[in-house]
Amino acid sequence: MTTIEEQLMIERRGHAASVARRRTNFVIFLGPAIVLTVLFFGVPVIIDIAVSFTDLSRSLRITEFTTEQYEKVFRTDRRLSQVIGLTFIYVFGTLAIFNVTFGLILAITTTAIRNASGSFFRGVWLLPRMSPSVLYILLWLWAVSPTEAGLVNQVLMQAFGLDAPLDLLTSAPIALIIISNGFIGASMGMIIFTAAIRSIPEHLFHAAAVDGAGTFATIRFITLPALRWPISFVTIYQTLSLLVSFEYILLLTKGGPFYDTTVYALYVYRRAFESGQYGYGAALALFLIVIGVVVALLGWRFFDMERLLQRPRIEVH
Amino acid sequence: MIHWKIAPAALVSAALIGGSAVYLSATPLLAQETVQLELWSRQDPSGPLRPGNVIKAAERLNKELAAEGSSKRVEVAVRESPAKGFDDDALQLLKVFGIGEGPDIFIAAHEWICAFQEDGFVLKLDDYIAKYPQHFGTIFPSLWSSAKCPDGTYAIPQDAEARMFFYNKKLLREAGYDTAFVDAMPQRALSGDLTMDEVLAIAKQVVDKTKAQYGVLHRPNKGPDYIMVFQAYGSDFADPETGKLLLERDKLAAAFGWFERGVKDGVIPANNTAMEFDALRKEFYTGNAAFWMYGIWDLGSVAFPTYGLPQDEKAFSADWGWIAAPAPEKGGSPVSLTHPIVYAIAADTKEPELAARLVGHASAADLNTDHAVTTTHLGIKPEQLEDPRYAKAWPLARATELLKITKFLPNNSQFGDLNGIIYAAIQGIESGRLSAQKAADFVIEEASSTLEDVIVK
Known part of the structure; x- marks a missing residue:
């Protein structure tokens, strides 16, 4: 005879086993992600905050704890407003022109043509992303070289009869950093948008065609509404990535001429590593972290990312 | 019979003398202590003999030490930095000193020397300069101002130019x-x-x-x-x-x-x-x-x-x-x-005396002339002017004229x-x-x- 107590024991054991299993699953599945997040985001942020309250300078010695670095940020650094303005132009320009708009155009056009040709053009646009950054920028440096040997100047002078070679690195440096970064950034949007376009049920396009919709109407009423989530994702992801990346700018213009292409992340690098003001660099970097988190949260809210990450509803045909 | 007595005695004494000679010459070898001095130098095609002369100087110093009967011998290990210029190099070296991994001797552009002095990384050399006039006594007085910080001399001029x-x-x-x-x-x-x-x-x-x-x-x-x-x-x-x-x-x-x-x-x-x-x-x-x-x-x-x-x-x-x-x-x-380049010695080197003597030998007129004539830099001592090789390198003599109106970067x-x-x-x-x-x-x-x-x- 089994008593109620025994039954309860069995149930409790089962419950205990399922709790243990859930814990194990948690450790197995989320553990690595948590460890990585703590190691590569949590710890560096804590170190950065700690360093920003010191006078750590070129000989890596701390002699006092101070709020002097923050005073510098808010009171004495006159370059900052220009740097922040430029960063806004750079991030917004690259996103608006290339990473989203041009990525979208590439995705729509390459999915509209024959599959083989579409794949070929997508492959071509992936090349900048696949090339090593130094090699990619070396090609750019040759292309915009201010001498007659530069690719752009060869084309302009021989095909369009331009008299003197152009020096784009001096006359249009901001446009150059936007274009060189955009050529790389466009490919990510292109891939994600292409995948999304391919997942739109084909019968919708047929139905639209039957209803007499032209190409633009199909894009406007079928394709674009389906791309709402991918566009939100690419915008947020690329904003964050553009805010912190500066390697192509450093290689192409070194942040110059003067401070013309010194975006915020590069400014932090120049202060910390070229002048050896590590404490000040850490204080500046902290604002970059804060801006990054705020942009991510705003994006979450503004683009309703929560719904994007919900369990997809299966469409029944 | 006498022969018989003398022969073994001669043999024994020969063996003893030979043995002790071997023993005597072997003893210092066994007790010899090799001191490794690390030299930090930028990879710089415009002055390969800046570190090169220190390596050659080690041979001279070792001979001198042997003659003195010292058991120490010096070996130079060069640590080359790939920095593009002397400014980058100095910033890098300050960090290296900051984490306690600094070399014993380093080569730097003169205007950086007080940055090292402020953090206590570099050895004050006034006493050594006074102690070894044979090495440092004839260096052009005007060059010393490039090696000074407010409270003393912290470097040895290695060359000059115009x-x-x-x-x-x-x-x-x-x-x-x-x-x-x-x-x-x-x-x-x-x-x-x-x-x-x-x-x-x-x-x-x-x-x-x-x-x-x-x-x-x-x-x-x-x-x-x-x-x-x-x-x-x-x-x-x-x-x-x-x-x-x-x-x-x-x-x-x-x-x-x-x-x-x-x-x-x-x-x-x-x-x-x-x-x-x-x-x-x-x-x-x-x-x-x-x-x-x-x-x-x-x-x-x-x-x-x-x-x-x-x-x-x-x-x-x-x-x-x-x-x-x-x-x-x-x-x-x-x-x-x-813009003189200078040799400097780390404040925490275990062998400051040997390092100073090593830099002294590296500043010898003939070695410095090797550097001067092969890379068109100006010498540091008047006796170099008499070296026929120096006289033959006409750009040096011509450029020396500019020293009358020369200025330095501030230290x-x-x-x-x-x-x-x-x-x-x-x-x-x-x-x-x-x-x-x-x-x-x-x-x-x-x-x-x-x-x-x-x-x-």
Whole structure:
């Protein structure tokens, strides 16, 4: 005879086993992600905050704890407003022109043509992303070289009869950093948008065609509404990535001429590593972290990312 | 029978003598202590013998130690840094010292030495300099000022050089200047008759009347030579009484004005700072630029070997020459800049005495002359002038004339940072982002907000 107590024991054991299993699953599945997040985001942020309250300078010695670095940020650094303005132009320009708009155009056009040709053009646009950054920028440096040997100047002078070679690195440096970064950034949007376009049920396009919709109407009423989530994702992801990346700018213009292409992340690098003001660099970097988190949260809210990450509803045909 | 007695005795004594000889000669070997001294040096094709001479010096020091009966022997381990320039190298080395991994001896540009001194990384050398007059006694007195910080001497000058405006005589003649005018320019510059603006005017005529594209070119990164222009216009960057950084707005604006006029006249290219070092040299040495602001060693390390400029003095002087940085106005003072590289010893080295003696041997006249004649740098001791090899290297003798009017960069630990700001301002002017006055304001604002103890006038 089994008593109620025994039954309860069995149930409790089962419950205990399922709790243990859930814990194990948690450790197995989320553990690595948590460890990585703590190691590569949590710890560096804590170190950065700690360093920003010191006078750590070129000989890596701390002699006092101070709020002097923050005073510098808010009171004495006159370059900052220009740097922040430029960063806004750079991030917004690259996103608006290339990473989203041009990525979208590439995705729509390459999915509209024959599959083989579409794949070929997508492959071509992936090349900048696949090339090593130094090699990619070396090609750019040759292309915009201010001498007659530069690719752009060869084309302009021989095909369009331009008299003197152009020096784009001096006359249009901001446009150059936007274009060189955009050529790389466009490919990510292109891939994600292409995948999304391919997942739109084909019968919708047929139905639209039957209803007499032209190409633009199909894009406007079928394709674009389906791309709402991918566009939100690419915008947020690329904003964050553009805010912190500066390697192509450093290689192409070194942040110059003067401070013309010194975006915020590069400014932090120049202060910390070229002048050896590590404490000040850490204080500046902290604002970059804060801006990054705020942009991510705003994006979450503004683009309703929560719904994007919900369990997809299966469409029944 | 006697023979029989003598023979074994002789054999035994021979064995004993031989054995003890072997023993005596083997004993010091067994007890010998090898002291490894680490030398930090930048990979620099313009001065491979800076570390090379220290390695050779170890042989001499070891002989000396053996003669003294010392059991110590010195071995030099060179640690090469890939830094692009002496500024980057010094910043790197400060970090290396900061984490306690510093070398025993290092090679640095003189203006950085007080940055090491401030953090207590470098050994004060006054006592050693006094103790070893055979090594340090004859070094030119003028060079010692480049090795001093406020409370003493912290380095040994390794070489000196002269910075100047090289010019292409052929282009000047093509532009319409006669030979007498072109050849008289160095002397006119030294006497204060040639002015900075006349250089721009000559360069403009070359650009206008010949195929040459450029008038005046200068280095495309932070460095010492363009500081000559500021010195010519009266900025020395250090307060003579306190040694603090000194910025004088009008004098800065006057020097920046020269760069501004140069760009407006189409003489200095707007993208000079965006060009590659080698590309700039190529433009000058292949006849596409009238003037090139640089230093004497460029002849030995690049002009002769790479671009085939004539090494014979007469042939060279027919088409090429150099002038000091001219006076700002007629009757003013011209300047040249010398930028000594120095040997310094770490404060925490375990063998300061041996390190000092090693650097002493590396500063020997013959070894220093090897460096001087192979890389066209100026020597550090008067006895080098008597070396026939030195006398044969005519650019050295000619450049020595400039030492009469030479200046140094200030030995201030923050000068490297200030120079970065000055360079950014030059870039601002040349690319049209700043006017001369704004550039002076920029330097003063930026230096006042990021550096300490800056005196502004």
